[in-house]
Amino acid sequence: MSLSDLQPVPADQLAFRLPPAFATVEEERRHRMERLAAALRLFGRFGFEEGVAGHITARDPEHTDHFWVNPFGMSFKQIKVSDLILVNHEGQVVEGRHHVNQAAFAIHSMVHRARPDVVAAAHSHSVYGKAMSALGTLLEPLTQDACAFYEDHALFDDYTGVVVETEEGRRIARALGSHKAVILRNHGLLTVGGSVEAAAWWFITMERSCQAQLAAKAAGPTVPISHENAKLTHGQIGNDLVGWINFQPLLDQILASDPDLLD
Numbered sequence: 001m002s003l004s005d006l007q008p009v010p011a012d013q014l015a016f017r018l019p020p021a022f023a024t025v026e027e028e029r030r031h032r033m034e035r036l037a038a039a040l041r042l043f044g045r046f047g048f049e050e051g052v053a054g055h056i057t058a059r060d061p062e063h064t065d066h067f068w069v070n071p072f073g074m075s076f077k078q079i080k081v082s083d084l085i086l087v088n089h090e091g092q093v094v095e096g097r098h099h100v101n102q103a104a105f106a107i108h109s110m111v112h113r114a115r116p117d118v119v120a121a122a123h124s125h126s127v128y129g130k131a132m133s134a135l136g137t138l139l140e141p142l143t144q145d146a147c148a149f150y151e152d153h154a155l156f157d158d159y160t161g162v163v164v165e166t167e168e169g170r171r172i173a174r175a176l177g178s179h180k181a182v183i184l185r186n187h188g189l190l191t192v193g194g195s196v197e198a199a200a201w202w203f204i205t206m207e208r209s210c211q212a213q214l215a216a217k218a219a220g221p222t223v224p225i226s227h228e229n230a231k232l233t234h235g236q237i238g239n240d241l242v243g244w245i246n247f248q249p250l251l252d253q254i255l256a257s258d259p260d261l262l263d
Contacts, residue, residue, distance in 0.1 A: 019241070035197055036196050042254050043124055044079075055070055055101055056122045056199070057108040064116075065089040066088050067086070069084065069100060073098075080261050081261065089109065089113075091109065103164060105169075106169040110166055110169030114174070114176075119195050120200070121190065123184075123188065123190040124189075125187075126207045128208075128214060131210065136186075139153060141233075142223075144233055144237070145208065147237065148238040149209065149238070150230040153180065154179050156175040159187060180192055180193065180238070189210070191206055200247060201243040201246045201247040
């Protein structure tokens with residue numbers, strides 16, 4: 001075949017993954033649980049866990065005031081679908097045989113309650129997120145990736161100890177507002193999304209954006225992206241579909257290396 005014989009493949013014949021549709025609520029529940037276990041394994045791989053701190057939640061598609069979450073005291077690196085617990089709106093475990101992290105309930109229950117659009121929320125004590133939170137400042141539009149959060153994240157400008165009361169979670173939810181992320185001062189990062197994949201990706205890329213900003217600021221004067229171009233870039237890369245798409249290569253990697261997470 002000569003080059004002159006080659007014809008473009010029609011766009012509708014090219015593979016491109018999009019979020020799936022589900023025939024039953026049971027199918028959707030299983031899908032969310034599998035992605036939740038995969039996201040937790042990835043957080044473990046990236047070194048986001050700090051002892052027993054850190055949690056990712058996924059709203060149940062049928063019982064929407066309940067959420068699935070990792071058990072208290074279990075390593076992210078070892079969590080399977082069968083280990084996940086279902087917690088009700090009062091913080092009681094209704095499925096599973098492990099305790100819930102009270103901080104997970106105090107924060108995530110209020111976020112899920114305040115934001116019906118949020119399917120998943122992610123919080124952990126990652127190194128660069130903690131360092132950024134100690135500065136009490138927002139991410140600046142210093143890189144293309146950071147623009148995903150431009151005018152789309154907030155600062156919870158307070159610290160009163162380990163979050164164990166729902167009132168503190170309510171205050172965090174108010175600070176988050178309609179945004180995709182909030183920096184918890186002297187604590188770390190919290191991200192949300194309309195899918196488990198999006199919420200997890202926003203956390204991963206926000207942590208890396210914090211790392212990039214800290215490194216750039218330490219190296220010398222920085223050159224920010226203009227307001228107009230930062231807004232434009234946010235419109236291009238800051239929506240949940242883009243977050244979902246960006247998570248797919250990581251999902252492929254973890255499913256290939258850790259197939260037991262589906263057990």
